[in-house]
Amino acid sequence: MITKHHIHDVLKMLLMTGFLTVLCGCWDIKDINHRTLPIVMGVEKKNDAYNVFLLIPENNQGGTGAKVVTGTGETINEVVDRFSKDMEVQVDLLHLKVIVFERAIAEQGLSDSISSFMRARDISPKTIVAISEEKLEPLFEKLKSSSKNGGVEIYNFFEKSAGWTPHVAQTRIWQIFRSLNSFTHDVAIPIIEPGRTTTIASTGSAVIKNGKMVGKITPDETLMFNAFNGLGTQGRIEVMDHGSVLIVADKLTHSSSIKGNKAILNCRLQLKVTILETKGSPSVTMIKRELDEMLTGQIQQMFRNIQSKEADILGMGQFFRTKLSRERLEHWRSEYYPYMKLNVQVNTIIQNKGLLKMKN
Amino acid sequence: MDKSLQVMVMYLLTHIGLIFFMYPTDIIEVVDVGHWSAILLGFALHVALMGIFLKGLGYFAPRNLIDIFLGVGKVFSIILLLPVTLYFLMTIIIDIRAYSEIVTLVFLAKTPLWVTMVLLLSVPAFISALGVETLFRSGVLVAILFFPFLLLIFCLSFQNADWRYIFPLMDKQAASLSYVVSRPYLLSLFAFTGGFMFLGFIPPYITYKRRKVMWASALLLPFFLISVYVPILTFGQSTASRFQFPFITAVDTVNISWLMFDRVTLFLLLSLVCFAMLFISLIMWKTTLLIRRGFPSIRPVTTTMLLSLAIFIVCLYIPDWKTVERLLWWNTYLRLYVMIVIPFITLFLGIRHHRKGAACP
Structure with missing residues (x-):
């Protein structure tokens, strides 16, 4: 006999199965084999339109390779949509790792692109940004031909846990977005080109102010830039004619003051190094003295270079946040930074001399 | 039986579920400098009002708010409790709509809104229909499941913090407290008030020690500070003020190569939505309690179902x-x-009750 209890039980079961359809939260699901996840995106200007490159990993019988698709359109999104339309799979930028902009675009300004990436959220804010001096076609050809791992080479080039070295700047989308709005912080974006024998070569970093490229620093200066931010470890420095050393630790101490209307920053950069190679028979004191002089000069020179562009990539304004009110910080780049005096002192400690003895 | 632990857990979860979305947005909008003063002020207000409320309730233990007000008079309680019911109803509606929008914005871009709303409504309706004891027990379970993840994410969220963004600490505007009457500040108070009212409704079903719950509120302060200061330290004030949900975006920037998942934000969001569901079920339970007092003839399950249907529409x-x-x-x-109004009236009634009790024991 069917009692009221039975009906209740059946209803409960139905309700619970009903929940299942909702609980999984999946809607319009597209399986992973119907998606394609590009690793690298390249954007260049062609007349007035954007030319977009995508490097997409591809499985073939020999292993994982990569293919390159290109398209032209008014906006980046339009091109990506067209890829989706024209390909048998959906293009999903979720796992995009690197975006390469052509230099011309960087000089015109990245702010609109970066803001729309931050807004739409289909591109992760962690994506690394790079700049190419030349047209993008040779770079993508090189990336394609040398990819044995599904195109992740360029990502590994920038990844700290893989092939990154402190001679290369590392900047992500959110950092550029921060610099667009920040009063006291600009960024440096790595400049890359296809290498002759390696996949990629870095030729320095672009100095970006308010989203626009205003100058360039060399790889050696980039190392100092990274050391300034505490990222210099494992960087290699050539010492004049006497050999080369490896940074094993870096530490920055500073004191900032405002005298009158002039900002003064005293910095002390302490580098712990080990000696890698020597030419002739220099003494330890000699190497240390030369290193100190050379690096101090290098930082001063780089600082004068970026100061003249009013681009604060070292984030020096950050050191003055305790000294200036917010209203005055707003004018940091125009009123204080160009006249700022930087007293920098590099102090190297030669931690050890390797496995060979050396005279002091 | 003393169930203080369950109450403390529930108190923490419901607040944590609320504060990480809109609260930082409001606070960052309120002041440019010295956010800590705005947070501390709101928090002090919260603790003070909660103290007053609990003190007032303490005089009547173990009766709940509805019994206390009904003890004074029927018209009195209707006048006082009708706005409370209305407030609860609106809170449920806003929460469900807002959370489904957040879920759509952050990760389910293609799912239609009504589906997420059904999910956000049906689970709380189900829990609240099973009664308040179930609700509190599931609170403990959810806390055990999600809290470790959440703590890990809170630690990781400081990865990109630039501590110099903490300065300047104070300026004239923040020191003058002129922001107190500003619109975003009044809005930000939602994070402080939505939660503690439940303490007046759960006795005699669930009893707790007043002092322990007050201690739990101290645990909440770090979460308020984290929710505002993580985006500030990561982006700086001027950038953080451009985001719709600053904390979520700040967590998006966390880059951990050894974690198998690319975006930790998903974990954060799933935990927070889970907490929010508990919060919604709690308010729903309170609302049905109030409605059933007004119309005792309707069955509890029917009330919950009709209520959720109305809210959904x-x-x-x-x-x-x-x-x-x-x-x-x-x-x-x-x-x-x-x-x-409610905490002060409760305290007032409590003191009156106490004096009467002392006069003729």
Whole structure:
């Protein structure tokens, strides 16, 4: 006999199965084999339109390779949509790792692109940004031909846990977005080109102010830039004619003051190094003295270079946040930074001399 | 039986579920400098009002708010409790609509809104229909499941912090407290008031020690500070003020190569939505309790079902985020009433009751 209890039980079961359809939260699901996840995106200007490159990993019988698709359109999104339309799979930028902009675009300004990436959220804010001096076609050809791992080479080039070295700047989308709005912080974006024998070569970093490229620093200066931010470890420095050393630790101490209307920053950069190679028979004191002089000069020179562009990539304004009110910080780049005096002192400690003895 | 632990857990979860979305947005909008003062002020207000409320309730233990007010008079309790019911209803509607929008914005871009709303409504309705004891027990379970993840994410969220962004610590505007009457500040109070009212409704079903719950509120302060200061330290004030949900975006920047998942934000969001569901079920339970007092003839399950259906229909009629914000603002009046009037009246009644009791024992 069917009692009221039975009906209740059946209803409960139905309700619970009903929940299942909702609980999984999946809607319009597209399986992973119907998606394609590009690793690298390249954007260049062609007349007035954007030319977009995508490097997409591809499985073939020999292993994982990569293919390159290109398209032209008014906006980046339009091109990506067209890829989706024209390909048998959906293009999903979720796992995009690197975006390469052509230099011309960087000089015109990245702010609109970066803001729309931050807004739409289909591109992760962690994506690394790079700049190419030349047209993008040779770079993508090189990336394609040398990819044995599904195109992740360029990502590994920038990844700290893989092939990154402190001679290369590392900047992500959110950092550029921060610099667009920040009063006291600009960024440096790595400049890359296809290498002759390696996949990629870095030729320095672009100095970006308010989203626009205003100058360039060399790889050696980039190392100092990274050391300034505490990222210099494992960087290699050539010492004049006497050999080369490896940074094993870096530490920055500073004191900032405002005298009158002039900002003064005293910095002390302490580098712990080990000696890698020597030419002739220099003494330890000699190497240390030369290193100190050379690096101090290098930082001063780089600082004068970026100061003249009013681009604060070292984030020096950050050191003055305790000294200036917010209203005055707003004018940091125009009123204080160009006249700022930087007293920098590099102090190297030669931690050890390797496995060979050396005279002091 | 003393169930203070369950109450403390529930108190923490419901607040944590609330504060990480809109609260940092409001606080960052309120002041440019010295956010800590705005947070501490709100928090002090919260603790003070909660103390007053609990003190007042303490005189009547173990009776709940409805019994206390009914003890004074029927008309009196209707006048006082009707706005509370209305406030609860609006809170459920806003929460469901807002959370489904957040879920859509952050990770389910293609899912239609009504599906997430059904999910956000049906689970709380189910839990609240099973009764308050179940609700509190599931609170403990959810806390055990999600809290370790959440703590890990909170630690990781400091990865990109640049501590110099903490300065300047103070300026004239923040020191003058002139922001107290500003719109975003009044809006931000939602994070402080939505939660503690439940303490007046759960006895005699669930009893707790007043002092322990007050201690739990101290645990909450770090979360308020984290929710505002993580985006500030990561982006700086001027960038953080451009985000719709600053904390979520700040967590998006966390880059951990050894973690198998690319985006930790998903974990954060799933935990927070889970907490929010508990919060909604709690309010829903309170609302049905109030409604059933008014109309004792309706069965509890029917009440819950009718209530969720009505809420769902209203939610469907909210077209955009702007309307959600407007509703949130309208709700502020009710909220101010609930957070200020109810605790003080409870205390007043409590002292009167106590004196009467002392006069003729």
